[in-house]
Amino acid sequence: MSQQSSALQRFKNLKPGTTLVMLVVVLLWLMPTLGLLVTAFRTQTDSVTTGWWTAIFDPFHQHWTFSALQSVFNADWDLGTAFMSTVAISVPATILPITFAAFAAYGFTFLEFRGREVWFSMIIGLMVVPLQAAIVAILQMFVALDKWLMTIPGNEYGDFHLSGEYPAGWIVHSAFAMPLAVYILRNYMMTLPHALIEAARIDGASHFQIFWRLIIPMSVPALASFAIFQFLWVWNDYFIAFMFVGNHSVMTYKLLSMLGQHGEGWQIVMAGCLVSVLVPLTVFFSLQRYFVRGLTAGSVK
């Protein structure tokens, strides 16, 4: 009898009810992504005539194929080039803002100066400014800059320009990331021991040396978590890439044009989606711990 009740108790401790509820929720959450994964490997005929779930219930009577995945890389869609363009935007647009923000966060945390609170409040306030607010004027600024660049001898035809090129995207992404980046890094640096920095000052280290030798190595967790956050954001961005880097098609741009032609079968769109989510999902799953830590650190946002 007692053995029986302890077995029951053990079963109860496993929380079968909660597990069941969560299983249903998780299945719901997973379903769309599962549809993506399955459809990307189906033939056109299969994907226009039957729902993707039929392939799961009857996996051995399907015409599984890599043809959709191959065709998104062919000359028509050329997702390979789009992939490279996305890398070319994302990597610098992640590294640059972090570098700038780290310097500023140091200044806001460890230097005493008049107006510090005012400047920092301004940065906090700017976190909520929608990017739409600045876009029209920035585009005009870049056009004006390009016109001015054309007055430089040798650049009469505007070969050297900013609009539509990668650096335009890097600058805009950096600017928009800045308030949150400075905020997160400063919050982290506030938790570092001030006594250590004061000791280094007394030993005659300059602020530059302290920043580079002490603060940066100690801030690696915060830097990493913001880097992941920013990388995912830039990689997944459509808006800024479309507006400022128009001379290069990024993957989100290609995906939208594929989506416009889904009449030719969803397998192409889903193959494109699969390629575009591979990098962010890999980054996400391999660095999830950092990412979560960063989110919780910036939660006061």
Place this chain on the structure above:
Amino acid sequence: MQDILVALLAVVLGPLATFGFYIVLNWLVNLLPAKAGKVLRPYVFIGPVLALVGGMLVYPTVQTVLFAFMNEDSTSWVGMRNFQKLFADPSFGSTVFNNVLWVAVVPIVTVIIGIAIATLTDKLGPVRERVFKSIIFMPMAISFVAASSIWRLNYQWDAGNTQIGMLNAIVKALGGTPVSWMQQEVFSLNSLLIMVVVIWSNAGFSMTLLSAAIKAVPEETIEAASIDGANGWQSFFKIVLPQIRVTAVSVFITVLISTMKIFDVIWGMTGGNFHTNVLGVDFFLEYFVYNNNGKASAVVVLLMIAIVPIMIYQIRTYRKQEELR
């Protein structure tokens, strides 16, 4: 190939140039007399960011406000005409209504789902908790463009007998008539279905933060409540909820801000058609399709007016936190 070279070059040269820039700034300040140097030193660190933010955020935003009172190509002043035109257009009323609906539904539902999942997974063993949370969190890494593609397949409607969209297949299996979901304007059903996509994507964010908050609730407070005879629900509402309130509010605000300016997902799902338009999409249409700087800026100004109270709230919260430090 060229793109890779550009990226590589930028990766190597970018940080080098940035550091060089800061070193030169620092060196210039070193040249100054000690007193002036002491005053200017902080600006070696924060100056470049202030310049970037000033030039790329503050100045353009002020410009945009001015553009809102100017004509299509920002060459002459037109007073309130852009706003009058907007409000005279009946479709703009539906745009504003949709924005309000988005703001009313998405943030609160995201927070509630986040709390629910965080509470449930907290009761489970560490392995189940980790796996479940990872799956809920995963859509956050998927772009809204990819998410719209995925969900459009789910909402797909086919004129024939077979339905390859999951939702319609379920409706059909239950004996209903499949419909084109993105065209269902009654009770804004199409907008609500697009909101599902955003909630699907944001729930992980909400869950992660709230889960951290729930784990930080001291065990003793819950035990004390159960000794006093509180049941599970009572201790949740009276003990846990008040202690995670601050986090819940900050999640709410974060989602609220991103919801107000929502663009990609609606652009991908309907392009703003079938009365699913919102301010973010309207801005895009006015600017890129109708080439009207004035009206586009006016739309943004309305968006900003809605965001200002949140901005003030943010700064106030920050000030309060600083006092507590």
